[in-house]
Amino acid sequence: xxxxxxxxxxxxxxxELTLAATLVIAQPPAQAPxxxxxxxxxxxxxxxxxxxxxxLIPTMRFISASLGVECEFCHLGxxxxxxxxKNTARxxxxxxxxxxxxxxxxxREVTCYTCHHGTNNPVGTPTPTGQYSELGAGVFFKPDxxxxxxxxxxxxxxxxxxxxxxxxxxxxxxxxxxxxxxxxALGGEQALRRVTARLITGTAELPGDVRGAAPAIHVPVQQxxxxxxxxxxxxxxxxxxxxxxxxxxxxxxxAANGVVTEATGVTNAPLPPLARVKRNADFYEPxxxxxxxxxxxxxxxxxxxxxxxxxxxxxxxxxxxxxxFFDTQxxxxxxKSTAVATAxxxxxxxxxxxxxxxxxxxxxxxxxxxxxxxxADDLTIHVEKVQNNPxxxxxxxxxxxxxxxxxx
Numbered sequence: 001x002x003x004x005x006x007x008x009x010x011x012x013x014x015x016e017l018t019l020a021a022t023l024v025i026a027q028p029p030a031q032a033p034x035x036x037x038x039x040x041x042x043x044x045x046x047x048x049x050x051x052x053x054x055x056l057i058p059t060m061r062f063i064s065a066s067l068g069v070e071c072e073f074c075h076l077g078x079x080x081x082x083x084x085x086k087n088t089a090r091x092x093x094x095x096x097x098x099x100x101x102x103x104x105x106x107x108r109e110v111t112c113y114t115c116h117h118g119t120n121n122p123v124g125t126p127t128p129t130g131q132y133s134e135l136g137a138g139v140f141f142k143p144d145x146x147x148x149x150x151x152x153x154x155x156x157x158x159x160x161x162x163x164x165x166x167x168x169x170x171x172x173x174x175x176x177x178x179x180x181x182x183x184x185a186l187g188g189e190q191a192l193r194r195v196t197a198r199l200i201t202g203t204a205e206l207p208g209d210v211r212g213a214a215p216a217i218h219v220p221v222q223q224x225x226x227x228x229x230x231x232x233x234x235x236x237x238x239x240x241x242x243x244x245x246x247x248x249x250x251x252x253x254x255a256a257n258g259v260v261t262e263a264t265g266v267t268n269a270p271l272p273p274l275a276r277v278k279r280n281a282d283f284y285e286p287x288x289x290x291x292x293x294x295x296x297x298x299x300x301x302x303x304x305x306x307x308x309x310x311x312x313x314x315x316x317x318x319x320x321x322x323x324x325f326f327d328t329q330x331x332x333x334x335x336k337s338t339a340v341a342t343a344x345x346x347x348x349x350x351x352x353x354x355x356x357x358x359x360x361x362x363x364x365x366x367x368x369x370x371x372x373x374x375x376a377d378d379l380t381i382h383v384e385k386v387q388n389n390p391x392x393x394x395x396x397x398x399x400x401x402x403x404x405x406x407x408x
Contacts (some may be wrong), residue, residue: 043080047093051343054261059342063089065373066112066345067120093344111345175296178310179289181331186286187362193284195362196227199387204235205380221381224390227283230397247397251277258403276319292316301328304335305352320346332356332363348373360388 039045041053048056064070074085092112099110115122173181183189204221208214220236232245240256251274254260279292290296293314302311302325309325316322325335334353339346349372353365366383 044082047090048343055343058340058347059344061372061374061376062342062345062347063112066116066118068116068118069120073120096344108345113345172298172300172310175298175312176290178298178312178326178331179286179296182326182333183286185331185363187358189287191361192287195360195388196283197389197392198225199223199390199392200225200383201385202381202383205382206235207376207378209376224392224396225283226392226394226397229278229281229283230394231281232397243400245397245399246277246281247394247399248281250399251281252399254400254402260400260402262399276316279316279319289314293322299323305354307334309334330356349377359386 036053037049038051038053038056039049042056045056048059051059060071064073067073074083074089075081076083096110096112100106100108104110183192186192200223202221204219206217206219208217219238221233222236223231223233225231229248230246232243234241234243237256240258241254242256243254245252250262252260252262282288282292285292293316295315297313299311299313301308303309304325308328310328312324312326314322314324320339320341323335323337324333325337326332327334332353335350336353337348337350339348341347349370351368351370353368355366356363357366358364364383364386367380368383369378369380371378
């Protein structure tokens with residue numbers, strides 16, 4: 001069934017590579033910036049000069065989501081021109097960087113979102129709520145999860161909440177038990193290993209514009225997978241095909257204009273780091289989760305789309321933690337939450353897996369929806385047909401050469 005999850009995990013990789021290449025899939029007119037720093041690829045870059053050029057757009061989207069504004073809040077038409085809001089943003093970034101340098105040893109602990117929380121005018125004073133009064137204690141919860149009436153004597157302290165949470169964890173299955181049930185739910189190890197290649201055809205639903213305001217675009221999509229860790233996904237856009245791929249060594253994305261961008265092994269280079277691409281491209285990933293995540297912890301039960309799920313947090317070596325949500329009843333993976341790093345903060349990505357169907361003895365999700373903090377990076381795959389073990393030429397996964405400028 002790894003094939004199943006091959007495509008599941010690959011959706012996340014595609015989103016990360018798409019972020020790295022500044023949304024070359026959904027925005028046909030855009031041309032991926034040349035390799036190098038942001039200052040080399042864009043005009044009037046003053047603070048983020050030395051970050052990779054492919055990080056600039058994801059970083060801008062992180063700022064936009066943190067402040068709850070759109071691009072035009074700072075950029076009034078000409079992206080390279082100075083504006084009052086842009087100059088204020090530079091001052092804020094300078095302050096944030098200084099705080100992280102002086103107080104956190106250079107680690108990115110404070111971000112735009114730390115203060116703004118989705119508003120361009122953060123509030124520095126708490127609003128009175130009456131939570132400590134007899135009549136305004138608010139809604140609190142019993143250890144069994146049910147609400148109880150407000151009142152000074154009934155308020156649960158934070159320490160008690162933590163105690164209750166730990167007590168609940170005591171009755172949960174171990175990570176090994178959850179992962180074993182997952183493999184069994186997919187069809188079992190033998191069934192998974194019988195599949196060594198897969199072809200998936202379907203329809204991709206892409207945002208119509210960077211704000212998510214225009215109607216979605218629906219385009220044909222085709223995905224090839226081959227053991228041990230090769231894949232390629234092609235979108236047939238109106239202005240040409242765009243492709244993402246990994247040949248086992250090199251990860252790449254080709255825009256409709258023919259420009260090819262390659263992921264590298266440097267952690268602050270085009271996103272995501274090559275190590276993450278290699279990990280996610282593992283053809284038999286459901287069987288190898290323990291190897292991929294040296295640290296696995298069960299964090300509790302959360303409701304996802306009306307389903308109770310076990311929340312498992314996995315920490316890969318040298319990468320950000322990832323949260324996996326497994327249906328408590330079926331054992332299937334229904335959600336994965338991860339993030340990619342930008343120059344100013346982590347950019348969260350959430351992928352949901354739904355409509356599992358049996359394909360040759362293994363379960364496969366026919367609906368895969370990925371959402372990010374910017375609607376420009378949302379992606380939904382509607383699977384229409386799945387073929388197990390098709391003949392696939394290894395050359396299909398190789399990184400193509402960029403088309404000459406004249407041809408573009």
